[in-house]
Amino acid sequence: MPLYRVGAVTESMILARGLRKSFGDFEAVKGIDVDVRRGEAFGFLGPNGAGKSSTMRMIASVSPISGGSLQILGMDPATDGPAIRGRLGVCPQEDTLDNELNVRDNLYIYGRYFGIPKGEVNSRVDELLEFVSLTEKAKAKVEDLSGGMKRRLTIARSLVNRPDLLLLDEPTTGLDPQARHVLWDQLFRLKQAGVTLVITTHYMDEAEQLCDRLVVMDKGLIAAEGSPRQLIEEHSTREVTELRFGITDETNPHELIAEKVEDLGRLEVLPDRILVYSPDGEEVIAKVHERGLDPIGVLVRRSTLEDVFLKLTGRTLVD
Amino acid sequence: MASTVPDTGLSLVTGTLRQTDYWWTVFKRTWKGGVINSFVSPLFYVVAMGVLLGGFIAGDPAKLEGATSYLAFIVPGLVATHAMTIAVGETTYPVMGAVKWHKTYYSMIATPLEPRHLVAAHMMFVLFRLATACGVFMLVLAPFGVFESWWGPFLAFGSQLLVGMAFAGLVYGYSTRIRSESAFGVLFRLGVLPLTLFSGAFFPISNLGPVLEWVARLTPLWHGVNLSRMFCLDTVDWPLAALNAVVLVAAVVVGWFWSVSGLEQRLAD
Known part of the structure; x- marks a missing residue:
C-alpha cells in the first residue's frame, strides 16, 4: 500500500489576508498575505523573532488570530479548529515527544488521538517506522534516541493521520549534516507523493533544497516572495x-x-x-x-x- | 471560553475516550509507585495515629463526634484527607510537566483534541486513582470494626471520591496558571498541610474554639471529612450531609470550568 495518496486538485490550502498576531503590546505578525496551493512546498524564511513560529501556530489552528483573515483547507480555524487539525500534520520546533513512552507507543498513541482504529494505527505505525528508518528502534525509549532520530520520529508522528498539509517548524535545527540530509530526503519523498509542505527555517540551503516558493519574513512582515530562483534574480x-x-x-x-x-x-x-x-x-x-x-x-x-x-x-x- | 463548543469539535466523551490508550500506558508505568503512595503510607498513618497514639485517647463518643474509639474517629477523616493528597499529587507536577517541561499537551492539541478533552481525561484518571486507593483502603479497614453500618461505608466512599475530585479541579486550574514549580511549595505549605491538620481529620474541629471552628467549616476538606465520618459512624445529620455534598459538588463544577479555562488560556499563548 502506498504511504501516501493525495488528490491532484489545485486548491488553496492556506489563504491569509492581513494576518496579525499580538501578544499584549507586542505585535509578532503585522499583517501578512499568504497563499499556499495544494502540492506545493512553501517556506517561511526569516531571522529569529521574524514572526515565523507565531504564523505557524495560527496555521496549525492552535493559536487564535489577532486580526485579518485566515482560511486553512477552506475552513475557518476559529470555528473549525478540530476538523482542520484532523487533516494537518505538525512537526513543532521543539520535540514534544513523550519521553516516558517507547518509540512505537509515541506513534500509536498519537494516532489514537485522531480516532484511527487500533488495527489501522498499528499498520500505519509499522509503515512510518520503516519510512523514517526507525523500525529497529521501535521498542527503544525516546530519551535514548539521538537528536536526528527524535526529529525523524516527530516527523513520523506528524504523518500518522495522513495529513493533507504538513507543517514543519525548523525541522533540521540542531541536527548534524548527515541527519539533515536524511531528513531532506524524506521530506523530498513526501513532496513527490504530493503532500503540501509548509516549512519555516533559517537555513538558506534547506529552503533552496526543499521549497518551490517562499516568503522572507522580517519583523512581522513579508519582505519578499517568490521561488528561490526568482528571489535571487530580483534581489541579487x-x-x-x-x-x-x-x-x-x-x-x-x-x-x-x-x-x-x-x-x-x-x-x-x-x-x-x-x-x-x-x-x-x-x-x-x-x-x-x-x-x-x-x-x-x-x-x-x-x-x-x-x-x-x-x-x-x-x-x-x-x- | 470553556462554554464555547465548536460545531466541528469532538464530543466530550469521544475526545476523552481517544486518550484511553495514553492513560493506560501511564497507569502501567506508574502503578507500582502508586501502590506505595496509595496503600502503604496511609496504613502507616492508621497504625501510628489510630492504633498507637489512639491507645492513649479515651474512646468517649461525646467528645469524638460519636466514635467509640479514636481509631474509628480518625479513619474516615484520614481516608478523605488521603483522597485530597492523591488528587493534589496527580494535578500538580503532572500538569506542569505536560505544559512546561515535556510539552506533551502542545502535541495533543495539534490533533482534533481540545483542552477540555485533556482536562476530562486527566480527571477520569484521577477518579480512577481515587477509587482504587480509597476503595482498597476502606476494604482493608473493614475488619477493624470501625464502620457502624453496612451501607455507610459505601456512601463514605462516594464522599471521598467527591472531595478528591473537588481538589483535583481546583488544583488543576491552579497548576495551569502558575509559571514556576516553586508555586507548588506555597500550595503544599499554605494549603495542603494546614488543611490536613486542621480540617477535622485528627481531632474534632470543636476543639479549635468558636472562630477557628467556623474557619474550618469553610474549607472543602472539612465537608469531605465530615461527610465521610457521618456515614462511617452512622451519625448522619441529613440536612448537614446535603449541605456538605452541595458544597463539594459546587467545588467540582467550579474546578472543572477553572481548569478548562486555565488550560485553554495557557495553551493558546
Whole structure:
C-alpha cells in the first residue's frame, strides 16, 4: 500500500489576508498575505523573532488570530479548529515527544488521538517506522534516541493521520549534516507523493533544497516572495565576489577597504569579508588588483538565497 | 471560553475516550509507585495515629463526634484527607510537566483534541486513582470494626471520591496558571498541610474554639471529612450531609470550568 495518496486538485490550502498576531503590546505578525496551493512546498524564511513560529501556530489552528483573515483547507480555524487539525500534520520546533513512552507507543498513541482504529494505527505505525528508518528502534525509549532520530520520529508522528498539509517548524535545527540530509530526503519523498509542505527555517540551503516558493519574513512582515530562483534574480546579482583581507590591528580592515571598492557593485561588509554584488566576478577581482589591493582570499560564486536574505533582513544579529 | 463548543469539535466523551490508550500506558508505568503512595503510607498513618497514639485517647463518643474509639474517629477523616493528597499529587507536577517541561499537551492539541478533552481525561484518571486507593483502603479497614453500618461505608466512599475530585479541579486550574514549580511549595505549605491538620481529620474541629471552628467549616476538606465520618459512624445529620455534598459538588463544577479555562488560556499563548 502506498504511504501516501493525495488528490491532484489545485486548491488553496492556506489563504491569509492581513494576518496579525499580538501578544499584549507586542505585535509578532503585522499583517501578512499568504497563499499556499495544494502540492506545493512553501517556506517561511526569516531571522529569529521574524514572526515565523507565531504564523505557524495560527496555521496549525492552535493559536487564535489577532486580526485579518485566515482560511486553512477552506475552513475557518476559529470555528473549525478540530476538523482542520484532523487533516494537518505538525512537526513543532521543539520535540514534544513523550519521553516516558517507547518509540512505537509515541506513534500509536498519537494516532489514537485522531480516532484511527487500533488495527489501522498499528499498520500505519509499522509503515512510518520503516519510512523514517526507525523500525529497529521501535521498542527503544525516546530519551535514548539521538537528536536526528527524535526529529525523524516527530516527523513520523506528524504523518500518522495522513495529513493533507504538513507543517514543519525548523525541522533540521540542531541536527548534524548527515541527519539533515536524511531528513531532506524524506521530506523530498513526501513532496513527490504530493503532500503540501509548509516549512519555516533559517537555513538558506534547506529552503533552496526543499521549497518551490517562499516568503522572507522580517519583523512581522513579508519582505519578499517568490521561488528561490526568482528571489535571487530580483534581489541579487548572478555572481558574488567574496574578498577577504588580513587583519592588521583591532579595527575591522574591511570597513576601510570597502570605501575603495564601493563603485564595483553593491557591497555587504561582514566582519570577516566583503561581498561584492556584480554580474562578473572576474572583472571585480581584476579591478581590485588594479587598485593595489591585495586580498588574502578571493572567491567568485553564484548568488544564493543567503545573499537575498542578507539584503532583505540586514546583518544585525537577532537573539 | 470553556462554554464555547465548536460545531466541528469532538464530543466530550469521544475526545476523552481517544486518550484511553495514553492513560493506560501511564497507569502501567506508574502503578507500582502508586501502590506505595496509595496503600502503604496511609496504613502507616492508621497504625501510628489510630492504633498507637489512639491507645492513649479515651474512646468517649461525646467528645469524638460519636466514635467509640479514636481509631474509628480518625479513619474516615484520614481516608478523605488521603483522597485530597492523591488528587493534589496527580494535578500538580503532572500538569506542569505536560505544559512546561515535556510539552506533551502542545502535541495533543495539534490533533482534533481540545483542552477540555485533556482536562476530562486527566480527571477520569484521577477518579480512577481515587477509587482504587480509597476503595482498597476502606476494604482493608473493614475488619477493624470501625464502620457502624453496612451501607455507610459505601456512601463514605462516594464522599471521598467527591472531595478528591473537588481538589483535583481546583488544583488543576491552579497548576495551569502558575509559571514556576516553586508555586507548588506555597500550595503544599499554605494549603495542603494546614488543611490536613486542621480540617477535622485528627481531632474534632470543636476543639479549635468558636472562630477557628467556623474557619474550618469553610474549607472543602472539612465537608469531605465530615461527610465521610457521618456515614462511617452512622451519625448522619441529613440536612448537614446535603449541605456538605452541595458544597463539594459546587467545588467540582467550579474546578472543572477553572481548569478548562486555565488550560485553554495557557495553551493558546
